Amino acid sequence: MKIPYFPGCSLKTYASSFEKSAIASGAELGIEFVEIPRWNCCGVVSSLTSDDLMHHLAPVRNMIRVLEMQNDKIVDTDNKMLTLCSMCMNTLKRSNLKMQEHADELETINDFMYKEDQKYDGSVQVMHYLEILKEYGFAKIAEKVKVSLKGLKVAPYYGCMLIRPKEVGIDDAEEPTIFEDFLKALGAEPVDWRSKKTCCGSYLTVNKENIVVKLTGKILEDARRNGADLIITSCPLCAFNLDSRQELLQIRNPNFEPIPVLYFSQLLAIALGLDINKFGFENNKVDGMPLLKNKILNK
Amino acid sequence: MTKKIVLNEKTLAFQKKVEELSGENTAMCDQCGTCSGGCPFVEEMDITPAQLMRKVMLGQEDVLECDTLWICATCNTCTVRCPRKLDVSKIAEALRQIKLRDEINNLDINDLPKNVLKELPQIALIAALRKLSS
Amino acid sequence: MAEKKIGVFLCQCGGNISKTIDLPEVQNFVEGKDDISVVQIHSNMCSGAGQKLIIEEAKDKGLNRIVIASCSPHFHEKTFRATMEKAGLNQFVLELVNLREHCSWPYKDQPEAATEKAKDLVLAGVNKVRENYSLEKKKIKMGKRVLVIGGGIAGIQASLDLADTGNEVYLVEKEPTIGGKMAILTKTFPTEDCSACIISPKMAAAQDHPNINLMTNSEIVSTVGHRLHFEITVEKKPRYIKPEIDMDQCLICEQCVQECPVSAPNMWEQGIMQRKAIYIPAALAIPFRYLIDDSVCLHFKDGSCNKCETICPQQVIDFSQKPEKVQFTVDNIIVATGYDTIHPSEKPMFGYDKLKNVVTGLEMERIVDHITEKPPPRPVGDKVAFIQCVGSRDEQTGREYCSRVCCMYAVKLASLLKQAKPEKDIYVFYTDIRAYGKGFEEYYKRAQQLGIKFIRGKVAELHGVPDSEKVLLKAEDTLSRQIIESEFDLVVLSNGLKPNDSTEKIVNFLKLTKSSDGFLQEAHPKYKPVDTNIEGVFICGVAQGPKDIPDTVAQASAAAARVMVTLAQKEFDVDPQLAFVETEICDGCGKCVAACPKDAILMKGGKAEVVEALCVGCGACLPVCPLEAIDFHNSSNSQMYASINGILAGKKPGETRILIFADNTCTYRLADALGIRKMKYDIDTRIMRVPSSARISANLILHSFKQGADLVILGDCPVASSLYPWSRDVTEQTMLAARARLAEAGIADERIFFSEFSAGDLQKFTAMINDLSAKLKQAEPITEEQRQEL
Incomplete structure (x- = not known):
């Protein structure tokens, strides 16, 4: 399967190990990520006011690129567009939905982008990597596991953008299970915890750091209390708030016990037996290696 | 703050303006408080999300001075639960936009120290600038 | 057919028509055509004199078709159909032209144009009446047999009313006991009289009544529907106890129950207590008989146990019983299939499936019923919260409606608990308290007097408290605008009511319609509140929509009364304006059979055939017929073409x-x-x-x-x-x-x-x-x- 892949800004910088592990694991499963040529930033957050069409331009332009890739036959998936970052997925999906539901707005947007040869028609299907994996089949993934994650207790952190609002969520907004199913396929034990869909504070980390530290403190404590060894996420911003903000938590509370926060694809890559050096852990602030070595790799 | 509310053309105009921008009908709000009870940020807010809805419905422009609209991070917890399928996050966005279109920003990037700017990932910065500044 | 002789009667309507429309001109326009025998104008066609004119002209001139141009048929169609009979003519060789509502009234200020329009309308009527033909009203004979589906309070009440008035009632209940949900309730609001005490005499009366054939543990498996004639098949599930004739053999000595090694949740007690695999469903079950639950009994699981059979001194256990089908015919049906409560898993944020101390309203009924026992089977802690509107008034669950009983049942349960255990600290979280019924407001006020605290806010989430069985509740007190985050020992979800699967089955069998809330739709919300769109089928109780016990009983009696009215007619006219098949043209393609929403068209001998008793007269079969072989009495293709030609002629x-x-x-x-x-x-x-x-x-x-x-x-x-x-x-x-x-x-x-x-x-x-x-x-x-x- 050759699928158009939209990286987004974080995946090329701050969350490079997310990208590397996802691409490597995909390759192992026969899912080839074909990076969208000339992709542009999606805008991170979706514009919600009814009179603001301009901010939907950026997402739609990326979808035009997908149609072009299809025309050029460099991908072989019907209209699919792969994303890794939860925020990108959410923003792209919301814009796409708006285009699918409002023909007049789609027309206006196409008029704005009159220099594009390809018109957008609402046909692209934005998908998260987790959805692609689910389509591939968690049972099939389980068969390909070379290093079982048995004994590893993992708290799946959905956050917001993966499951809300309902019309773009990849799973039930209140009782999602896709991460749990994924983890079980790898042999890991998913931890049931109340904070799995509690907001980490998102971009308030820029100017209201205190709120974010309080929220993430509670989330991390909840994970610990429920016996999690580590947390997984699919959002680079959640990862920043949950992982990097642990420094501050440690300063404020000397008894704070750090907990590793990984991208789900990193666990997938490990389970598929890929060389850790190839996809890297350079972004993860709290070092998960000792734990992984102790519980999984050295067994 | 006065205890008196006068409902007039001005309050009606403000309500209509927010409703147009947000696409939400605030008269549909039943004031059940589901949004407030589940809001992860509510403790940090000066008025609750349901209160914000109420103020918009009654056209109270002082809602624009509340911290709440800058604290709401569009996590959509309320959106997926509202028994009337209203989207409070869209109301908050509309209120922010009214301020931002008057060039009243909640965030000035120049106020952020260099070292902080350096460590923040671009995903956080772009999102914050989009939501909190014009 | 004899020569067509048409009489046209133009009504002045005391000036209502004639002041605008030039009737003599219309008369001139119509007159002179070969088959028009007479055109008359009269001041009031509907009056005695007007009717007399029609009757006399019909007889004098030997008219065999009549057009009356007057007011809307919705005004005087009945009158003029009667006139036709008096004139010795069939009702259906009449055509009414609406000159008043559709022409003279709206166009008062355009008399000339209105006269032209009137000509078109009359011509359409004349064209149509040429194609009209006699139709006979069919009569269906009725007996006095009634099926009541559902043995809750609605079904019991309707059955008793019908049985007492001499009707032969089949009362079918799928559970092993009748009594329905009401029998589970502890006490009733607002009077706090004991639910069991009120319903058990009625349950016993239903069992003992000579005119009631009671079938419990039984389900309807098919109804071959005919209007006012239904062939019913019921499946009786086995109880594994020898049949009633031998009943005196069972002494209810309980030895079987004592011997039975299996323990299963007692669902009548809402799972707060256990029962054995052989059991009597409830303390006041009717019939008061044992049955074996074959889903848990070891004999059925692996054949490893037959202790009850061995110990029974009367040898009434019979493991070999199989489900049995019973067939009978009835004239009318009352659907009283009740409801389910909304399962709290529809609101996962309340954690019902995970948190031990979160219970439903019905569970609380049983908890409160046993609260004074020592020790109670299900202890209640000191601090209790009720959450209102769980699942209803909620677009997220797709249930916009108010369930109508939850406010009051929560007030009742809270009050009963508080009276039994005054030390309990009780809170009710609500959006609106709807105390609309007789004595409800006073009851609510008394609950406040008892010290129960009402907090206006819909609860957002419940969570487990670490290392504890307490429940953490989060809500906004919308009156003080503060967020409440508090721990409770027990949280009761006042879950609403929803249509149940049994109702869904019956809807499919009988082709009933549902309203947008999913409950059964009445034929008219105001003047036919217990009728349905199927003649001879009536509805009552919560199957029609949420309601309390007094409303249910009143509606059940109303449904019974409607059955009595229907059956008192002894025979029933079927409106002949229905679809029919021109068998000579029909090539048996079957498209109409598929198109009929009521399954009223069958294939017989390679041709379609309309079952008149089932056809509701919508005409949906006509557009699909490629040969125009399926047609419609009094709105036939030839009649329609002729009318169109007339109405557009001018x-x-x-x-x-x-x-x-x-x-x-x-x-x-x-x-x-x-x-x-x-x-x-x-x-x-x-x-x-x-x-x-x-x-x-x-x-x-x-x-x-x-x-x-x-x-x-x-x-x-x-x-x-x-x-x-x-x-x-x-x-x-x-x-x-x-x-x-x-x-x-x-x-x-x-x-x-x-x-x-x-x-x-x-x-x-x-x-x-x-x-x-x-x-x-x-x-x-x-x-x-x-x-x-x-």
Whole structure:
């Protein structure tokens, strides 16, 4: 399967190990990520006011690129567009939905982008990597596991953008299970915890750091209390708030016990037996290696 | 703050303006408080999300001075639960936009120290600038 | 057939018609055609003198067809049908022309144009009546046999009322005991009298009544529906206890229960207590008999146990029993299938499946019922919260409706708990307290007096408290605008009511309709509240919509009374205006069979056949027939073509015609209402009365264009209140076919459309027609070549 892949800004910088592990694991499963040529930033957050069409331009332009890739036959998936970052997925999906539901707005947007040869028609299907994996089949993934994650207790952190609002969520907004199913396929034990869909504070980390530290403190404590060894996420911003903000938590509370926060694809890559050096852990602030070595790799 | 509310053309105009921008009908709000009870940020807010809805419905422009609209991070917890399928996050966005279109920003990037700017990932910065500044 | 002799009677309506329409001119216009024997004008056709004139002329001139041009048929159709009988003519060789509501009233200020329009309308009537033929009203004989489905308080009450008035009742209940949900309740609001004490005498009476055949542990598996004649098949599930004839053998000695090694949740006790695999469902079960639950009994699991069989001194255990089918015939049916409570898993944020101390309203009924026992089977901590509106008034669960009983049952349970254990600290979290019934407000006030605290806020989430069985509750107190985050020992979810699976099954068997909330739809919300769209089927209790016990009992008695009224007629007229098949034309393609929403068309000997007892007269089968072999009495294809020819005949060059096929229930009445209000719409509009929009075929639409129509509107009731809610979909399909043909002739799509009208949409209608006619007059006209191409 050759699928158009939209990286987004974080995946090329701050969350490079997310990208590397996802691409490597995909390759192992026969899912080839074909990076969208000339992709542009999606805008991170979706514009919600009814009179603001301009901010939907950026997402739609990326979808035009997908149609072009299809025309050029460099991908072989019907209209699919792969994303890794939860925020990108959410923003792209919301814009796409708006285009699918409002023909007049789609027309206006196409008029704005009159220099594009390809018109957008609402046909692209934005998908998260987790959805692609689910389509591939968690049972099939389980068969390909070379290093079982048995004994590893993992708290799946959905956050917001993966499951809300309902019309773009990849799973039930209140009782999602896709991460749990994924983890079980790898042999890991998913931890049931109340904070799995509690907001980490998102971009308030820029100017209201205190709120974010309080929220993430509670989330991390909840994970610990429920016996999690580590947390997984699919959002680079959640990862920043949950992982990097642990420094501050440690300063404020000397008894704070750090907990590793990984991208789900990193666990997938490990389970598929890929060389850790190839996809890297350079972004993860709290070092998960000792734990992984102790519980999984050295067994 | 006065205890008196006068409902007039001005309050009606403000309500209509927010409703147009947000696409939400605030008269549909039943004031059940589901949004407030589940809001992860509510403790940090000066008025609750349901209160914000109420103020918009009654056209109270002082809602624009509340911290709440800058604290709401569009996590959509309320959106997926509202028994009337209203989207409070869209109301908050509309209120922010009214301020931002008057060039009243909640965030000035120049106020952020260099070292902080350096460590923040671009995903956080772009999102914050989009939501909190014009 | 004998020579056609038509009499046309023009009514002045005391000036209502004649002051606007020049009736003598209309008379001249009609007169002189070969088959028109007489044209008469009279001041009041509906009066004794007017009717006498019709009767005398009919007899004198040997008329065999009558056209009366007067007011709306919704006014005097009955009167004139009776006149026909008095004149010795069949009711259906009559045609009524609506000159008053559809012509003279709305166009008071355009007398000349109105007279021209009147000519078209009368001509349509004359054309139609030529094609009319006699129809006989069929009579169906009825007995006194009634099936009551559901043995809750609604079914019991209806059964007793019917049995007491001498009807033969089959009362079918799927559970092993009757009593339904009411028997589970501890006490009832607002009087706090014991639920069991009120219902158990009625349960016993139902069992003992000589006119009631009680079948418990039994389910309806099929109903072969005929109007007022239903063949029923019931499956009786085995109890594994020898049948009733041998009942005196079982001494209820309980040795079997003591021996049984299996323990299962007692679902009658809502799982707060256990029972054995052999058990009596409840302390006041009717019938008071054992049964074996074969889903848990070890004998059925692996054959490892037959202890009860061995120990039984009377040897009444019979493991070999199989489900048994029983068949019988009834004349009427009452559906009293009750409800389910909304499962709290629909609101996962309340953690019902995970948190031990979160319970449902019904569980709390049983908890409170046992609260004074020492120790109680399910202890309650010190601090208790009730959460209102769980699952109802909630668009997220798709249940917008208010369940109507939860406010009061929460007040009741809280009050009972507080009275039994005054030390408990009790809170009720609500959005609105709806204390609308008799004595409810006072009851609510008394709960406040008892110290129960009511907090206005819908609870957002419940969570487990780490290392504890307490429950953390989060809500906004919307009155103080503070967030409450507190721990409780027990949280009761006041979950609402929802339609149950049994009702769904019956809906499918009997082809009943449901309202948008999913409960059974009554035939009319105001004046037919317990009837359904199927004659002879009545509804009562919560199956029709949430309600409390007094309302349920009242409605059950109402349903029983409606059955009595129906059966008292002893035989029943079937309106002959139904679909029928021209067998000579029918080639047995079966398209009508598939199209019929009521399964009223069968294939017999390679030809379609309409089962008159099932046909509801919507006409949805007509548009699908490629040969026009399926037809409709008194709205037949030949009658329709003739009417169309007449109604469009007067079109002059440069004029436009909007033709509206108006369904008889809504759109036609709407046009009547416009006339009554003297509200004008473009006079070039022509309105034809049809049973429903579904009856109109693509051929009729195309024929209308051929005859000069410039725009065709198909009007029907809003789906929610329609007798034939499927009409819209059928019509959309018909329009697709018609549009394809129009496109070939280069005629635009917009020239046909469907619109929903309720009888009150006065402004909508006039605005729409005036707007359309203005546009039509601007538009490029359809050319004669285009029309002929169709």
